[in-house]
Amino acid sequence: MxxxxxxxxxxxxxxxxxxxxxxxxxxxxxxxxxxxxxxxxxxxxxxxxxxxxxxxxxxxxxxxxxxxxxxxxxxxxxxxxxxxxxxxxxxxxxxxxxxxxxxxxxxxxxxxxxxxKTREGWIYPKFMETVCPGLPDWTALNKPDCVKALSTPETAPNARFLDYPADWGSRAATIIADNNMPYTAVPSGSEGALVAELEAAEAAKTPLVMMFWGPHYALAENDVGWVTMPPCKEQTNEHCITPPDxxxxxxxxxxxxxxxxxxxxxxxxxxxxxxxxxxxxxxxxxxxxxxxxxxxxxxxxxxxxxxxxxxxx
Structure with a gap:
């Protein structure tokens, strides 16, 4: 990644x-x-x-x-x-x-x-476009109903953002802070945990926004959208997500x-x-x-x- x-x-x-x-x-x-x-x-x-x-x-x-x-x-x-x-x-x-x-x-x-050939960014199960109207534009994630749908006891009143495992490194929390988004980035335990949660969200129609990348087999098996990302505060790896080399x-x-x-x-x-x-x-x-x-x-x-x-x- x-x-x-x-x-x-x-x-x-x-x-x-x-x-x-x-x-x-x-x-x-x-x-x-x-x-x-x-x-x-x-x-x-x-x-x-x-x-x-x-x-x-x-x-x-x-x-x-x-x-x-x-x-x-x-x-x-x-x-x-x-x-x-x-x-x-x-x-x-x-x-x-x-x-x-x-x-x-x-x-x-x-x-x-x-x-x-790679891709990286924030994804969501496609049904989320009815939960958060306006997706894939990132501003849809800030709407109160969307934040409420993604909130959990662990993150309330913020919405939950499922992030990479902690030792992978990620820019998600920085980008969230840069843009004053009411989200808390929660690290996943592993690649397997990321995929399992995506599959479970798709099956149960549970709201989810998460960090992900391609190529990955899960993208061939799950109908996902890619968020049009927030603006970069600084043009650096820490503050931007671009297709990675x-x-x-x-x-x-x-x-x-x-x-x-x-x-x-x-x-x-x-x-x-x-x-x-x-x-x-x-x-x-x-x-x-x-x-x-x-x-x-x-x-x-x-x-x-x-x-x-x-x-x-």
Whole structure:
């Protein structure tokens, strides 16, 4: 989940070339192939899909891969000290203060876009347009009847806004405050809790406004509207929600240690529609993540083979 900053590549590339000149060709291409590449596994299923596709393809290149559970902000500490090797689906609107600090310190490297077509903002079940006439315009949320419908014992007299889990980071509470909206942002417990509440609200026609993002399988199964957002008090990530970029971030020593893996990850892309299909299989149909990813890889060699072949070259 999701500003483009200058990349710092020269040191890693230079060292990779030095290694290539001083070692046998195969070893130089792969680098430290006996040391596992540790990929960050973030909380949402889309990131699981992207990460496991990257992981299985890295294994085809000849690498060992480990998947390490990591929080959205804490991952940058791991990437900075090398205890994590790479994170392939970093939503650039939720990177906090630690990302620019570790990037400026040259502890991490941003190696480019994942090319994942994204959407993020405030959503509501479509029936809410009768509860809060005027939606999707955000001013409809401030009308007394709408506030009353969304109020809960936990938030009264304010309305309740269902937010991301606390450790994901979010701009919702800031935007609510910026625009003096009578809402209280209440963090959800997890991605699963967000989806469960959306589905329950749809089924029971319970009023709900919440933070959400796409791609996500839930958007294919629930009829939702997207709020036309309030004006930004400041043109910053903390005060605005815009379609987020999704980048790939590696430990600063990654390119020198695993040159072919570095080239592969720079080329690696993820299609949002394909990702949603795999998320649906995992989250709703209960299929095994690795099996779903393997099936995609088996059917899509024409997509990924250029990435792998280019890395070998």
């Amino acid at each position: 999701p500003n483009t900053i200058n990349r710092v590549r020269c040191a890693g590339i230079g060292l990779a070339l030095m290694l290539a000149a001083s070692a046998p060709v195969a070893a130089a291409d792969l680098g430290a192939k006996d040391e596992p590449i540790k990929l960050a596994m973030l909380e949402w299923t889309g990131a699981h899909v992207s990460t496991h596709i990257a992981g299985q393809l890295l294994e085809k290149l000849g690498y060992k891969v480990e998947y390490v559970t990591a929080g959205n902000f804490p991952q940058f500490s791991g990437l900075a000290d090398g205890s994590l090797s790479a994170s392939v689906e970093v939503w650039m609107n939720n990177v906090g203060d630690i990302y620019p600090k570790t990037l400026a310190a040259k502890q991490i490297e941003d190696i480019g876009k994942l090319d994942l 999704v980048d790939k971030i590696v430990w600063s020593g990654f390119g020198a240690k695993w040159p072919a893996a570095y080239a592969f990850l720079k080329a690696f892309k993820m299609d949002a529609g394909e990702q949603e299909k795999m998320m649906l299989a995992v989250d709703k149909k209960g299929e095994d993540l690795d099996a779903v990813v393997k099936a995609w890889i088996d059917k899509n060699e024409a997509v990924w083979k250029p990435w792998v072949d280019g890395a070998k070259g």
